[in-house]
Amino acid sequence: MTTVAEAPQRPAPKFDLANALQHFATLAIFLVLVVVASVWSDSFLTRVNILNVLRQVASGAGIMAVGMLFVILTRGIDLSVGSVAALGSVLTAYFIHFSGYGTATTILLVILCGMACGLTTGFFVAYLRLPSFVMSLAMLAIARGLSLIISEGRPIPLGTEGSAFADFGSGFAFGLPLPVWLMFAVFLIGGLVLNFTRFGRIVKAIGSNEEAVRLSGIAVPRYILTVYVVSGALAAIAGIISTCRTGVGSAQVGVGAELNVIAAVVIGGASLMGGRGGVINTLLGALVMGIIANIMNLGGVPGYHQQVYMGIIILVAMLLQYGTGRLKH
Template identity: 85%
Template sequence: MTTVSQTQGRETRKVDFASVIQHFATLAIFLVLVVAASFWSDAFLSRINILNVLRQVAAGAGIMAVGMLFVILTRGIDLSVGSIAALGSVLTAHFIHFMGLSQASSIALVILAGMGCGLVTGVFVAYLRLPSFVMSLAMLAIARGLSLIISDGRPIPLGAEGAAISNFGSGFAFGLPLPVWLMFAVFLIGGLVLNFTRFGRIVKAIGSNEEAVRLSGIAVPRYILTVYVVSGALAAVAGIISTARTGVGSAQVGVGVELNVIAAVVIGGASLMGGRGGVINTLLGALIMGIIANIMNLGGVPGYHQQVYMGVIIVIAMLLQYGTGRLKV
């Protein structure tokens, strides 16, 4: 009996140790990148550069990664986030500059538009059972096309009417840019929902075993629909932040950013097979993507070369993440 007990205890410690390594793998990758970047360039750890990285993450992969995490947890994918961000950027400036709507009304309508895009994708995926890859790819084209039609392919200035939004984009509070505080708030809310609400638990369960959740009497399509609506809303918010930072609405916002968003979530340890992922690691994944881009900019890497290096680094980071996930010691 003693021998069996000791054996079980050792096996438990092995599993626990492997789980700990997997849990902190993203943090380890993040810290290694920070140290490497600090040696790569003396300017990396400067306050100005750190704030610049945080701003770029907030307007890029950061906020959208929360919505993508919820989608991926259900075994889905949302390729339309970059295009919805572009639509949100264009609509923000269009409502304020051309239609004369108040800034509060414009923001509300833009978020509703993002939710509408997510709703369309979610209905087809959740109720008509279309593959999320195909449906979100279609929404990618639709949203990008709408943003080009509305803007006529040209940037739309916010003008003096959008002063409050512009001030938000350039404003600070307690030493950090306001968009960064908004990003942290989104991650905080996402973490609370995912870990402490029935909705979050069911979303994870759907990714782990959708059939079991359905047999338990839960309306699975309703939850799948909701995660796409959330993803669309947060993509629209990212578009608003982009307009706030630059002072113009542009249909070129978010081109290709959906790949960075997905990479941030996966580097953060989420499984594309669903059911596994966390908000804190997703934030670290988004910061890792921002640091990688920043390192290449500081190093003077040409733009075309950056895409190649970015892809290679993402693959290495993902291999490290999955390698630690399978580690048994």
């Protein structure tokens, strides 16, 4: 009589607290903030206020956060995004109001200008090995200066020629503002590229171990250059959206935005040491920043104080990131 051998028992999977924190901490923060904001103000969960938060995120940290995520994944930083957004805002109104270009031509030219800013930063970082902090700081000054020169320090109105932009800024589709749908589309494309393409895998690998990627025969500088070009293009798009919403191109767009964008990415769980980060958590991080700003506005917190609180939030996020790293080891 034969007997069937018993299959070996597999050990039950262990709960990984560090992994759980890494993947769900941002979602937990987001949900807690929604509850706190709802208790704090009866106005928070109203449709008007929620749409206002989404609009603010779409024209602020939202779209730029995708580009910043790609840069941070390579262990870089792009401090110029706010200034490039300002340049994009000014150029949008300038091309429409003074040059008479059509909508499609204006959008193309503005995005190309943003890409040129990213290309300049990326070239010096990728090929000349200059620190990304220093180079992007230089581009911050250059782009902001150009926006002030072009606008002569004054807002440039879109006028009647920019009605298509104004319609987009105030338009709705399926109950949501059009800029919000554009933001979701950018995040969707960013997620697909990051998770399902060779480019995305290599970007993550560069941040994890650049030397290993280089030794495998991959042209690392080309990928680093590309992420800065993407960041510049998305910053320019954010500038276009800002102009669509307000009806004017202003050199004051994006002042201090780099702080919010970096905070959104870090709160989303991305590591400033590169190689770790995701698009969904970055979206949640951007929404967290939008909710925090909205809570402070509803509570009447002065603008200068808000900057202090934003800095504290970044510090807390970094401490949480450090604590998660310690748990994993």
